[in-house]
């Protein structure tokens with residue numbers, strides 16, 4: 001892990017920050033004020049309901065999980081394990097109380113490598129509040145306090161050896177994987193059949209298969225567990241069957257642009273150059289399998305030569321993928337009692353060994369920053385992403401961080417909401433589970449709103465939204 005500069009915090013909120021581009025669109029983004037952040041201070045908003053109801057529920061589940069594992073901790077570590085469990089539970093109960101009573105956000109007291117950055121970020125939030133009280137759970141930006149909660153859960157465990165490596169969300173992630181078994185089999189079977197003749201497909205057919213697997217990866221994002229506050233949320237039916245019916249629910253559909261980018265990159269590659277695609281992962285379980293199938297397709301069809309995966313360095317937003325989840329999933333597939341599934345697992349392990357699949361985790365992904373701050377906060381990560389031909393950002397939280405989690409007008413161009421975050425061409429594959437959306441046609445949002453007030457938070461709608469980074 002690199003040393004991050006401790007001097008930067010809430011960068012996007014600093015007036016005049018960031019490079020000033022010569023291009024017209026750049027200038028516009030630099031001079032326009034950013035809309036206000038989504039926050040629990042807007043009573044009745046989705047942020048408010050999440051902080052009031054869903055986050056305390058998640059904390060209660062975490063506490064229950066620790067209780068349920070008490071005997072296991074005792075068997076593994078003796079009395080020390082039980083003591084650690086008690087300390088972690090009391091830390092988490094205190095956290096839940098702070099949240100529910102809208103107490104000020106407190107500095108982190110652990111000594112993990114990112115603690116200084118979090119505390120710096122808090123200082124910045126304090127400065128921004130301009131004497132309007134301390135940053136607190138309901139008053140501060142939703143994105144900040146929600147990320148902070150997951151960092152405090154991490155702290156509760158990390159500070160309490162010998163249970164410091166226990167992932168409180170592991171069971172839920174595994175359950176989601178097992179309950180999606182039928183859908184995983186259907187997808188692996190389809191894919192293994194496709195592989196048999198992938199070399200003979202003409203461009204039109206290749207495009208058709210890419211579009212299918214992109215949509216499967218998009219709808220795979222319905223299955224996250226923080227949304228259901230940890231209750232089961234798995235894929236029961238074949239993910240390929242309903243794609244046609246779901247097309248009207250794809251509100252922004254830039255798949256053609258993705259195709260052009262990939263096919264042109266493939267045609268331009270020489271012996272020395274390679275096409276690299278990066279996937280900024282979201283949830284483990286079924287969604288991760290859809291991402292791995294898409295990645296395998298990109299390699300097998302030679303649309304890409306290398307895939308780089310970016311996961312989380314500690315358990316995050318209940319179902320997000322850590323390195324352990326990534327390796328666990330591939331192992332599960334490998335050892336499955338189903339030929340097509342195990343074929344997939346074996347191939348994927350091979351891809352990792354050959355170095356054509358590379359897994360990364362960077363501290364930045366579990367910090368509260370919006371992505372427009374990446375170039376300053378994590379220049380090494382930004383520089384790495386610049387080497388990519390295409391960045392695929394999976395899921396809702398990534399979209400919130402791409403667009404800064406603000407009250408944007410629906411018709412604001414995606415380019416503008418990215419607020420100078422353009423390391424490489426990028427695309428968001430996301431089902432809508434929070435009330436922020438840009439890049440819609442005039443009237444499009446209002447029209448859906450009129451008949452379906454929950455359209456932005458139900459996960460029923462999705463986007464494949466592309467930015468060319470020029």
Ligand SMILES: O=P(O)(O)OC[C@@]1(O)O[C@H](CO)[C@@H](O)[C@@H]1O
Pocket residue numbers: 050054146221224225226227228282283317394395396397398432433434
């Ligand atoms: O990023 P993901 O997994 O698609 O979704 C995470 C998520 O469920 O967490 C937040 C609610 O707590 C929502 O904003 C968001 O939809």
Ligand SMILES: [Mn+2]
Pocket residue numbers: 224226282283317319320395397
């Ligand atoms: Mn997630």
